[in-house]
Amino acid sequence: MPLIGDPVVPEPVTEQVEDVEAVLPPIPVEVPPHVQEVHPPARRSIRERRPAISSDYEVYLGESDYDVGHIVDPVTFKIAVSGHQNDLWWDAMKDEMESMRLNKVWELVELPEGCRPIGSKWVFKTKKDSKDKVERFKARLVAKGFTQREGIDYHETFSPVSSKDSFRVIMALVAHYDLGLHQMDVKTTFLNDDLAEEVYMVQPEGFKSGHSEQLVCKLNKSLYGLKQASKQWYLKFDEIVTSFGFEENKVDCCIYLKISGSRFIFLILYVDDILLASSDLALLHECKQFLSKHFDMKDLGEASFVLGIEIIRDRSHYTLSLSQKAYIERILERFSMLGCKHGDVPVLKDDRLSLSQCPKNDIERERMKDIPYASAVGSLMYAQVCTRPDIAFAVGLLGRYQSNPGPNH
Incomplete structure (x- = not known):
């Protein structure tokens, strides 16, 4: 899995904008021409490969899903x-x-x-x-x-x-x-x-x-x-x-x-x-x-x-803000990213993820142990769906790589 770069440290949302769906188009998989080999390659399906985030994707929130604090509750x-x-x-x-x-x-x-x-x-x-x-x-x-x-x-x-x-x-x-x-x-x-x-x-x-x-x-x-x-x-x-x-x-x-x-x-x-x-x-x-x-x-x-979303109202100015500041700070703490730097854009449009960005040595592999990739993407996805449509492109890029890790995504 590629290393996750420094994410944006969020500020409370002051205006609500339309949600941006991070739905990815299907990725067609072409069958390469037949080549004679001593050990024939594994068969590959000619069916369309579906992305992890389907067109009808919806987040169903459990009571504990948004409260990812450092308190460890009893399990028995x-x-x-x-x-x-x-x-x-x-x-x-x-x-x-x-x-x-x-x-x-x-x-x-x-x-x-x-x-x-x-x-x-x-x-x-x-x-x-x-x-x-x-x-x-x-x-x-x-x-x-x-x-x-x-x-x-x-x-x-x-x-x-x-x-x-x-x-x-x-x-x-x-x-x-x-x-x-x-x-x-x-x-x-x-x-x-x-x-x-x-x-x-x-x-x-x-x-x-x-x-x-x-x-x-x-x-x-x-x-x-x-x-x-x-x-x-x-x-x-x-x-x-x-x-x-x-x-x-x-x-x-x-x-x-x-x-x-x-x-x-x-x-x-x-x-x-x-x-x-x-x-x-x-x-x-x-x-x-x-x-x-x-x-x-x-x-x-x-x-x-x-549901982990703070509602901030100013009725004299007819404004209402939605903020997940506490939730996002908790997931930053959970994935050891509290010290990350601010940035206006978490990822550029032409940025790609590839296998070359995966951990290459023991130090990098040890660092990635603190960041379970699927959990990190899921946590970001919930924030994106609720109050942060501005990170939809970055989350979609991460989700697409997660569904089909390959040379270049």
Whole structure:
């Protein structure tokens, strides 16, 4: 892999411009004329080779994907309860179990003959704010959905989320029409959905019932990690909000609009994060009350930080800025690039990557160990899709080389 040059140290974006897709055209591969050799060359396909970034490429952001800080969270239950922050993690797990109890997620039963329970696991996450400060400790009970069997434990699975293009369009409307912009968080997203299939799960580690350890959890509601969890949550949410008068966008199914006379309100859904943009504060609060009535919601007030993106508003000048400064500083730290130099253009149009730029000695190879190529490109790609379309050409160049390393790209 070629060495990654000094990237641009980003500044907060002050104006939003149209996204630039780093979609690369297919690379045709021609079959060389037949040449007789003692050892015939490997057969090469005459089909078109597709680039890594396809035309329908879309980033689906997991909760931990944008928070790549230096804090190392526990990866197992034993590590969490034996570390110096064990009290904090125990409290977080108790909160999660209380949510399970209140939502009646499961009931303890004898495992029916012929059935196989799926496993469960604790996932720990240190939540941070836009200033990179620790906000809270979160423990989530996750089902080991990878052991589910299609047609038995689930039938269909999908996870629609609003696109970054839609997000930027709504932000432009918010700035232009001076809309009120608030944020809400669904505390127990997947616990709101009834489960159609019969699914059994082993009892959570550390919280097994003393007198009934042989029993298993018969899931009444969806749980994080189940293959059908995202689908069930989306269908439930769509049913509820459409009953309130919201209409789903035909292009982006996670964008909703409600019009009431001369008033209107947009709702943007990204799994468990909800943005509300309204021309009328009374309608906005009415919508908040409706959502809180049907789901366990956390009102975060005026939106300032969502999905790792900081929202900076100056309502007196009708401006709105989107910045990923904290995120980009964390990925620079992660890939040992905090000391890199500033530059107006990260790569020139005629620049090419080639095998000649790959590490040639032990020193260069040792340096590249600190920069996993695919992870670095993926991190840059998320920044490009969200707020930095100006680096689309450079990221596309890196992605193209990654998909097909060759003599000259």
